Amino acid sequence: MDSEFIGYLRPDGRKGVRNLVLVVYTVECAQFVAHAIAEGEEDVHVVGFPGCYDNEYAIRLMLALARHPNVGAVLAVGLGCEYTRPDRIADVVSASGRPSDWFYIQEEGGTRASIARGKETVRLMRERIREETPRVPMTLADLTVGCECGGSDGTSGLAGNPVVGAFFDRLVDAGGTAIFEEIVEMIGLREIILARAANDTAKEQLAQAYDKAERYCREVRQYSVSPGNFAGGLTTIEEKSMGAFAKSGSRPIQGVLKVAQTPPHPGLWLLDSVPDEHFMQFGYTNPNDTEGIMDLIAAGSQIVLFVTGRGSVIGSPVSPLVKVTGNSQTYRRMEEDMDFDAGRILSGEIGMAEAADELAALVGRVAAGEPSKPEALGHREYFVMYKHQDTPNLLEGCRA
Amino acid sequence: MRTDELPGTTRRCFKVHEGDNVATMLDEATPGALTILGQTQGLDLREPVGLGHKIALRTIAAGEPILKFGVPIGHASIDIEAGAWVHLHNCRSNYDERSQTLDLHTGAATDTAYG
Numbered sequence: 119m120d121s122e123f124i125g126y127l128r129p130d131g132r133k134g135v136r137n138l139v140l141v142v143y144t145v146e147c148a149q150f151v152a153h154a155i156a157e158g159e160e161d162v163h164v165v166g167f168p169g170c171y172d173n174e175y176a177i178r179l180m181l182a183l184a185r186h187p188n189v190g191a192v193l194a195v196g197l198g199c200e201y202t203r204p205d206r207i208a209d210v211v212s213a214s215g216r217p218s219d220w221f222y223i224q225e226e227g228g229t230r231a232s233i234a235r236g237k238e239t240v241r242l243m244r245e246r247i248r249e250e251t252p253r254v255p256m257t258l259a260d261l262t263v264g265c266e267c268g269g270s271d272g273t274s275g276l277a278g279n280p281v282v283g284a285f286f287d288r289l290v291d292a293g294g295t296a297i298f299e300e301i302v303e304m305i306g307l308r309e310i311i312l313a314r315a316a317n318d319t320a321k322e323q324l325a326q327a328y329d330k331a332e333r334y335c336r337e338v339r340q341y342s343v344s345p346g347n348f349a350g351g352l353t354t355i356e357e358k359s360m361g362a363f364a365k366s367g368s369r370p371i372q373g374v375l376k377v378a379q380t381p382p383h384p385g386l387w388l389l390d391s392v393p394d395e396h397f398m399q400f401g402y403t404n405p406n407d408t409e410g411i412m413d414l415i416a417a418g419s420q421i422v423l424f425v426t427g428r429g430s431v432i433g434s435p436v437s438p439l440v441k442v443t444g445n446s447q448t449y450r451r452m453e454e455d456m457d458f459d460a461g462r463i464l465s466g467e468i469g470m471a472e473a474a475d476e477l478a479a480l481v482g483r484v485a486a487g488e489p490s491k492p493e494a495l496g497h498r499e500y501f502v503m504y505k506h507q508d509t510p511n512l513l514e515g516c517r518a
Numbered sequence: 519m520r521t522d523e524l525p526g527t528t529r530r531c532f533k534v535h536e537g538d539n540v541a542t543m544l545d546e547a548t549p550g551a552l553t554i555l556g557q558t559q560g561l562d563l564r565e566p567v568g569l570g571h572k573i574a575l576r577t578i579a580a581g582e583p584i585l586k587f588g589v590p591i592g593h594a595s596i597d598i599e600a601g602a603w604v605h606l607h608n609c610r611s612n613y614d615e616r617s618q619t620l621d622l623h624t625g626a627a628t629d630t631a632y633g
Contacts, residue, residue: 272542272570275587276532305613310589332613341614348625351542351570353584353604354611357591427570447569464532464544 123486125256126190129215133260134187135420135485137251138163138436139243141193141236142180142207145170145200151223152195155236162240163435167502172201175505178378182416184211186436190247191217193239195232198224217243258478259293261485262381264414264422265365266299268407271350271427271445275361277460278425278444283367284474285481286386290369295381297417298366299389299410301331302342306356307363316370316385323374327390334392342404346428365425376507380418389417396506408432408501411439421484431455433497438490440480457491530555531573535588540572540604542586564601572604584609
């Protein structure tokens with residue numbers, strides 16, 4: 119668990135496990151050009167917000183991704199009519215000590231000219247950060263690892279999530295940071311969650327986040343459980359919740375983060391991605407797995423574990439996604455997409471402790487640069503939607 | 519389907535917590551004798567049940583909580599016999615009402631209008 123690897127030192131002191139150029143677009147109308155710029159370019163990823171009307175939550179999220187420890191430089195691309203401002207994004211990135219640039223497609227002269235300019239820019243940025251970014255030794259203590267689950271079945275709560283929980287215990291004990299989310303998949307577990315609070319402040323935060331999530335699900339009449347979950351043997355949200363909560367392991371929960379907040383100190387944290395009460399409510403709590411993964415990355419996760427019993431094929435930009443399945447049939451059927459077979463715990467092939475050690479070793483290899491399966495396949499899904507969350511209190515340790 | 523995925527090769531279920539009244543299938547199985555992992559006493563499975571699905575370890579009366587992980591994950595909506603499949607047709611969430619309208623076998627939504 120104390121293995122060392124080489125990472126990338128950022129001006130704010132955080133360390134990355136990748137050295138990427140990020141293209142950020144500011145409206146759906148710029149999406150095609152942004153993707154065309156990144157197409158075929160090594161270590162160039164894309165995120166963006168589709169709305170024409172700006173949204174503070176979405177902007178905080180994109181700024182957190184643009185200053186993520188895995189990101190070395192940013193190109194912001196706008197169409198020219200939208201509210202969200204690529205120039206402001208570039209300014210914030212620049213102030214963080216990273217190379218940045220921006221342009222409007224309308225001013226560049228259209229699609230071809232914009233793609234050509236963008237490709238020239240990201241190539242120069244990539245060259246520069248490869249030369250200039252200081253390399254630095256890292257250990258597990260420098261890692262923030264997120265965990266999401268999706269495409270869950272009856273094995274997820276028995277093997278997939280528990281092995282991540284056992285790994286999270288090791289990560290936290292080694293001085294690292296672990297983040298889990300999906301509080302809408304903790305419905306029915308109020309007392310169990312509160313009993314895990316590290317202190318009274320954390321307990322109060324957990325109670326507020328839980329009560330809000332339960333209220334929200336009731337109001338939109340949708341709980342975070344999908345047809346595939348039911349087909350895989352899960353019968354109720356409470357059952358899915360117990361399985362999902364197993365990913366948190368057993369260490370005390372230090373507190374609740376809002377989207378785009380970075381944990382103020384190491385340990386285990388719960389990320390609350392549920393909308394706060396507002397004059398109107400946008401959409402659902404967890405519209406899909408990709409949204410939750412983006413939230414975990416925005417909180418500073420350099421690597422995200424994704425537990426999927428039925429077999430999801432998604433990936434993520436910015437931080438590698440590592441696929442864990444508790445279902446050995448799924449692993450065999452979709453081996454090119456799955457990184458880790460935790461179903462071996464259920465067959466009796468290996469014990470939980472041994473599986474957690476293996477998973478820790480895998481995370482160590484991915485942190486050292488080995489591509490995860492979705493990363494190697496080129497999966498870079500992202501999803502940024504309109505949402506309202508109250509502006510996080512900067513005094514509470516928000517760095518993003 | 520590979521031969522090692524064929525149902526019936528091994529026939530095991532897993533009871534997570536001592537107080538549970540359901541167990542989770544570790545293999546897909548047809549009716550007949552079933553092993554409870556780590557226990558000498560077995561169980562007679564009454565109907566075909568898939569991997570990851572639950573079966574009743576004892577008779578559960580309508581209204582009784584369904585216990586898995588040692589906590590209530592819902593309640594029995596009708597009487598359930600020992601060895602029976604426990605799912606949407608006989609177990610109801612204490613929170614979520616929509617799930618009762620989903621297709622029992624596929625989980626597919628049946629309550630949304632498409633025209």
